[in-house]
Amino acid sequence: MIRNSASEMASKLASGEITSVALTQAHLDQISAVDKDVHAFLHVDTEGALAQAAAVDAKRKSGEKLSPLAGVPLALKDVMTQKGIPTTCGSKILEGWRPPYDSTVVVNLKKNDIVILGKTNMDEFAMGSSTENSAYGPTHNPWDLTRIPGGSGGGSAAALAAFEAPLAIGTDTGGSIRQPAAVTGTVGVKPTYGGVSRYGLVAFSSSLDQAGPCARTVLDAALLHEAIAGHDPKDSTSINAPVPAVVAAAKAGNVKGMKIGVVKELNGDGYQKGVRARFEESLELLAAAGAEIVEVSAPNFEYALAAYYLIAPSECSSNLARFDAMRYGLRVGDNDGASAESVMNLTREVGFGREVKRRIILGTYALSSGYYDAYYGSAQKVRTLITQDFNKAFEKADVLVSPTCPTTAFKIGEKANDPLAMYLNDIATIPVNMAGIGGMSLPSGVAEEDGLPVGFQIMSPVMKDDRMYSVGAALEAALLSKWGAPLLSTIPALAGSK
Amino acid sequence: MTSLSRDDVAKLAGLARIEMSDEELVALSNEFTVILDAVARVQEVASADVPATSHPLPLRNVFRPDVVIPSLSPADALSGAPAQEEQRFRVPQILGEE
C-alpha cells in the first residue's frame, strides 16, 4: 500500500478500498520501522495524523465532496509552522517551540484534508545541501545510508524514497527541493516565486525562498502543487493570479512541438560522467516524444553562485536576528545579573550551528557600511543579468533543461569541512531562484559508475509552471516504458521496511 | 584578495550578537579569505549601468485595508516566552539605551 503513488492511494480512498486511517497507520508503521536508520523525521504526530485521517474518513462516509488528495498522508519540512506542533527548523535555538499559528501552506493542506504525519529533518534554517547541518543529526539517503539525502530538505526527500510518506512539502532557496529530489530519485518542484505563500515559512532568504511539492511522480507533485498554491493576502510577494494548470499538464504529458533549451553553461566540465550520460539519454527520449532540442547560452550563470552566497547570507543575517532569546526559543546564560545583551550573545552562540553563524557573519559583512555596494549591491546587479539571460533563453525555448546537480549523492562527512565544495552542489539550481522562475527535478535513472540516482532539471518561465509539468510527465512516461517499473522500485530494501 | 582579520570577524560577530571563542574567530577569518575571493567575482560584471534587482517579481503597491483583525490571545502570544510576568515578556536587564 505504501509503495503506491499518492494518486493511486487517492483513488483507492475514493473507491472505499482503503481508509485514510489504515493508510496513515501503514505509513506510521513504516516510519517506526525504518526511521531509526533514515532519520527523516524530527517529530511524528501520530495522534494528530490519525485524528485527521479519521475525520477525513468520516467526511467521506457522510458523502461530502472531497479534494483529490483527501486522506493521503504527507511529511512537512520542519521549516513550516503548524499550530501546536514543534517547529525547530533543524536548530537548537528553536528547540521546544510550538507555534501558535498555522502557515498558509498548512492551512491549505488542512483545507484539502491532506494528513500531516510530522515534521522532517533539514539543514539548520535550510542552510545546506546535505542535511548534515541539522542540529538533530543527519538524515541518511535510503539508496545508501552512508550517503547524504541532499539538502536542505533531505528529510522530506528521504521520507519519500523510504516510503514513509507519498507526499512531502519542501522549501527551495537555492535548490533545497530539487537537489534532494535528484539524489534520492524523487520528484521535487520549486514553483514560481510568489506562487505558493511564504506566510509561516520560517525565512532563510526572503527574496529566494519558495515552498513546493515533493513526491514520487510528476502527477502527484502537480496535485500537491494545486493544493498549496494560490494568492495569499498575508504574503505581499504572493502573485495575485490563477494557479497554472499543472495537473492538466501533468496528465497530458505532451511535448509535441515544444522547444526544449539545453543550457550550455549547466553541463560539461565538473559534471559527473554518469550524470551527463543520463542527461543525454533524457534529451533523446524527449526528442523522440516530439520535442525540439535547442541549445541556449546563459553567460552570466557563472556568477550566480557568487551572487547567491551574498544575497542569501545578507537576508539571513537580518531574518535570523529575531532569534534572540527574548520572546521564544532557547535562552542561555540568564543568571543573576546577566544582561539582555549577554544573554542574546550567548544564546546565539550556543543555539546556532557552524554554517548558520558563518552565513550570518558573511551577510553582516556584505551589508555593512562601506561594503554594501561591492557585495550586496553587486550581487543584486548579477541578479538582473541572470534574469536577462533567462529572458533571452526563453525567447528561443519554451523550457530550459540541465542536470539538477553535478554529482550523485556524496558520502556523509565528505564535504563537511569544505564550504565552497559544498556550495558547488547548487550550481545548476541557484539561477532559478535568482530569477524567481519555476524549476523541477525528476529522476532520470542511476549513474552507471555508482548506481545512484541522477536528477533531470526543467526550468519554466514565471507563472508558466505548467510547462515543466508537461515536459516532466512526458519524460517520466518515456523512462517508465524504458525501465518497465519506477526507478524507486529498484531501491535497496531497508531493514524492517514493509 | 580580500581578507578579514580575526578582529574584523569579532566586530561583525558583535554586530550580529554572537559570542565567539578566539578559536572560532580565527577559523572564520581563514575561511572568509577563501569565501570572499569566490563571492567577490560578482564585481566583475556588476557595472554601473546594470540596475539592481531586489525583488524577483516586478510587483508594486500591495496594500491591505486598514481593518482590525483579532489578535492572538495573550496566552498564545506569550506561549513561547522563556520567562513571563504580569502578562509581559520577562527579559534580563537591558544595558544599552535607545
Added chain:
Amino acid sequence: MSLTYEEVVAKYEPVLGLEVHVELNTNSKMFCGCSTIFGAEPNTQTCPVCLALPGALPTVNEKAIESTIKIGLALNCSIAPFSRFARKNYFYPDMPKNFQISQYDEPICVNGYVDVEIETDEGPKVFRIEVERVHMEEDTGKSLHVGGATGRIHGAEYSLLDYNRAGIPLVEIVTKIVPGTGKYAPEVAKAYVAELRDILRSLGVSDVKMEQGSLRCDANVSLRLIGSDVLGTRSETKNVNSLRSVERAIRGEMIRHAERLNNGERVVQETRHFQEDTGLTRSGRSKEQAEDYRYFPEPDLVPVAPDAAWIEQLRAALPERPSIHRKRLQEQWAVPDKEMSAMINADVLDVVEATVALGADPAKARSWWLGEISRIANEKDVAIKNLPISATDVAEIVALVNAGELTDKLARQVVEGVIAGEGKPSAVIAIRGIKVVNDDSALMAAIERACSGQPETAQKVRDGHLPAAGALIGMVMKDTKGQADAAKVRALLLAHLGQSEG
C-alpha cells in the same frame, strides 16, 4: 562657568535639526491587523507579525500610506513616484524582529517646508523650516524596568515587555539643518512643532498627543561661532514631550554647549535625554562609534509607487493650512489680535470653531470657552479640552440663552452640571430642576389643559373672537403659578387656536 542665554547668543549661532515622530491614528498597525487602541492590557494587541514569530510576514496598511502622502503634501513635499521600505538592523529587546522596517534612501516624501511666524524684536517674522524627508516606519514595544530605584533602566534587575505598541505606524518628519534663527531658535523650534501638530490635526491623521507619545520630538542642536561656516558637533535630545519642553530643551542645550566650548571642552556627539522635572538633559548612549544599521531593501514588501491620480485626489482634498485658516477665522469673526492669541494659547480655537459651526454666535462661543469653562479648568487644574463638555453642549446652551429660555446665571449652572458629569444640558436641566419658565412644551401642556377645560371659550377664539382669549390666558397663568411670560402665553395660545394678533 555658568553663562546666561544672552551671553550664549551674543557669541554663538545655534543650528537646529528637528526630527518629529508621529503615530498615525489608523485602526490597525502598520504591518498587521492588530488594533492600535491606546492603553489596552499588555500583549493583547499582538500577533505573529508584530511579535516577529518565525515565519510571519508584514503587509502594508493602505491607510498609513495615504496618511503619509497627505502629510507630505501638507508640508509642501514632492511625493516620490517610487519608494521602498528598508530594514534598519539593530538589536534591542523592545524591537521584536531586531530590525525596524523603515525607509532609507527612497523615502515616500522629500523636499518640503513649513513657514512659522513668531514675534521678534522687530515685529512678526516668518521663518522657513525646510523639510528634508517624510518617511514611514513602525513603533517599538514598551519596556517596564523592574527593580531599579527610580523605575529607570539603570539599576533595573530585569525588564518586562509589552508589544502592544510594536508595529504602530510612525511617520518621521526630518528637517534639513535650520540655521539663522539666532536667539529665537528655541521659539522657532516650538512654533514649528506647534504648526506641525496643528497641520497633522487638521489632516486628521494622528491624535498628536505629546503627553501620550503620539507626537515626539528629537532636537539636534549644535553651536558655531557667529560668522563661522563650520558646523559644530551636535547633540540629539530625545524625550521632548511637550511644546514647552521643546523650547526649554533647546535653550538648555545651547547653554550647555556654550559652556563646554568656552571652557575649551569638546561637545560630545551623543543622544541626550530631556528631564521634564529639571529642564536639563542627561547623557544617553554615546554615538561616538556610529551604529552600522546595515540598511537594505525589505524583501518581504514590494515597492510603493503611488500613481499621480491618487496623489492629486489627496492634494485636492487637503484642508486649509491651519495658519491660513486662523487668519480667515479672525476676519470672519472680527476678533482682535489679543483675543485670537488668547484662544490659540488656551488651545480652544478649534472647539470654538466647532461651537460656531453648530450655530452659536462667535462672540458668545468664545466667551463661554475662554470665560466660564476656562475658569473651571483652571480651578480643576486640567486642560480645557480634557473637561467633559463638548462644542455641542455649549452650542445648545448658547441657543437656550438666545431663545430666552435660560438666563446667563442659569446657563452657568448648566455648564457646571455638564462638567460635573451630570449629563447633557437637557439632562442637567431636568436633574437639577432648573426652572425654565419659558419652556414651550410645559406652556403648551398648560394651554391644552385650559382649552379642554373651557372648550366653548376656546371655540370662540377659534371663531375669531380674540378677547375671549383672556380667560384662557388667566387659567394658564394660574396653572404655571405665575412664572410664565403672559405675552408669550398669549402668542402661543393664539397660534394653537389658529389665530394671530391683528
